[in-house]
Amino acid sequence: MGEVTRQVTLEGSQTGFATTRLDALLGWARKYSLFQYPFVTACCGMEFMALASPRFDMARFGAEAPRFSPRQADLLWVVGTISQRQAPVLRRIYEQMMEPKWVLAFGTCASSGGFYDNYTTVAGIDKIIPTDVYVPGCPPRPEAVIDGLLLLQDKIATGDRTPGIVKPREDPASIGNVNGLVQLQKKKAAKGDRP
Amino acid sequence: MSERILEKLKTRFGTAIFETHSQFGDDTAVVDPAKWHEVMTFCRTELECDMLTDLCGVDYPDREPRLEVVAHLYSIAKRHHVRVKARIGDRELEGDVEIDSVANIWPTANWLERETFDMFGIKFKGHPDLRRLLMYPEFVGHPLRKDYPAQKTQPLVEYRTEEEAGLPLDKQLPFGPDEGMSFGRKVFPGEGEAS
Numbered sequence: 530m531g532e533v534t535r536q537v538t539l540e541g542s543q544t545g546f547a548t549t550r551l552d553a554l555l556g557w558a559r560k561y562s563l564f565q566y567p568f569v570t571a572c573c574g575m576e577f578m579a580l581a582s583p584r585f586d587m588a589r590f591g592a593e594a595p596r597f598s599p600r601q602a603d604l605l606w607v608v609g610t611i612s613q614r615q616a617p618v619l620r621r622i623y624e625q626m627m628e629p630k631w632v633l634a635f636g637t638c639a640s641s642g643g644f645y646d647n648y649t650t651v652a653g654i655d656k657i658i659p660t661d662v663y664v665p666g667c668p669p670r671p672e673a674v675i676d677g678l679l680l681l682q683d684k685i686a687t688g689d690r691t692p693g694i695v696k697p698r699e700d701p702a703s704i705g706n707v708n709g710l711v712q713l714q715k716k717k718a719a720k721g722d723r724p
Numbered sequence: 725m726s727e728r729i730l731e732k733l734k735t736r737f738g739t740a741i742f743e744t745h746s747q748f749g750d751d752t753a754v755v756d757p758a759k760w761h762e763v764m765t766f767c768r769t770e771l772e773c774d775m776l777t778d779l780c781g782v783d784y785p786d787r788e789p790r791l792e793v794v795a796h797l798y799s800i801a802k803r804h805h806v807r808v809k810a811r812i813g814d815r816e817l818e819g820d821v822e823i824d825s826v827a828n829i830w831p832t833a834n835w836l837e838r839e840t841f842d843m844f845g846i847k848f849k850g851h852p853d854l855r856r857l858l859m860y861p862e863f864v865g866h867p868l869r870k871d872y873p874a875q876k877t878q879p880l881v882e883y884r885t886e887e888e889a890g891l892p893l894d895k896q897l898p899f900g901p902d903e904g905m906s907f908g909r910k911v912f913p914g915e916g917e918a919s
Contacts, residue, residue: 613879657884
């Protein structure tokens with residue numbers, strides 16, 4: 530091993546220290562190293578698979594590593610409908626996670642029970658466990674979930690534990706052809722194209 | 725062809741067949757519940773209905789007898805269907821509502837009868853293992869009976885209170901009609917006549 534001989538010279542106000550608060554530093558570190566535990570129970574799981582795929586690339590946000598043991602995870606994704614029969618399992622998984630831990634309700638069913646307004650479904654996981662971010666949608670688009678993830682990162686950075694809801698955005702297709710966003714017309718055939 | 729099946733049933737059992745009807749290629753026989761097992765054995769052996777497609781219950785709260793057990797039979801060799809019904813239980817469903825089990829004729833009836841017992845409380849005499857199939861053992865009552873309260877849930881985990889959670893747990897907007905809940909029973913403020 531060679532000796533490190535490079536010397537850095539700083540001048541004026543740059544001489545060698547920076548100030549921050551410890552909680553801000555911890556928050557900054559935590560928000561980019563979310564280890565997730567996907568608790569997938571229903572059709573939202575398909576959208577979760579899309580989200581976890583390279584196309585949406587959750588690694589950009591430091592949340593690409595799923596852990597299949599709750600003891601190693603700090604973000605619980607509740608993806609799908611939770612039935613009364615499953616509720617004890619979900620509670621137990623949550624209790625097995627180490628502090629600090631966060632919960633994201635993925636989709637309308639996990640957030641509020643959705644249209645399963647009946648004897649067998651838990652009307653929202655916050656009836657059982659504290660929830661940090663709700664992502665409505667049936668199922669939510671991966672973009673909406675990424676919005677939820679960013680919202681959660683903001684909350685982690687500021688230490689805010691009040692629940693947040695991802696607001697639905699307007700569907701570009703319902704707006705029509707604004708700013709060239711949606712091109713619904715057929716492409717005109719160029720000369721030489723086969724009919 | 726299939727009306728001949730009803731004829732066979734009628735000539736064999738006579739007055740134990742209460743009524744029959746044929747519509748759109750479906751043949752139905754309503755039989756005496758006391759002769760249920762006998763009729764089903766006949767269907768299996770003489771009519772060669774080797775497949776029990778479904779067995780379920782129906783609750784008609786205004787009728788007397790109130791509950792109905794419906795079996796859908798199919799013959800793979802002869803390619804004919806027949807639907808057999810039996811009506812049991814008085815208006816108040818006092819005492820045990822019982823009918824013979826057919827699990828010794830078609831093994832698949834085992835779970836179908838367990839489901840019917842779970843949902844309607846119909847007891848199948850001679851069933852090898854009559855336990856709840858879908859609901860948990862702690863569940864009280866039978867949810868598909870029309871007198872089961874629509875809003876009633878029986879949580880296995882104690883729900884968090886709103887004081888404990890520090891926020892209203894009955895979530896409102898944006899979990900509205902545009903989030904896939906337009907056919908739920910919940911009414912949100914600001915909706916109502918408009919929808």
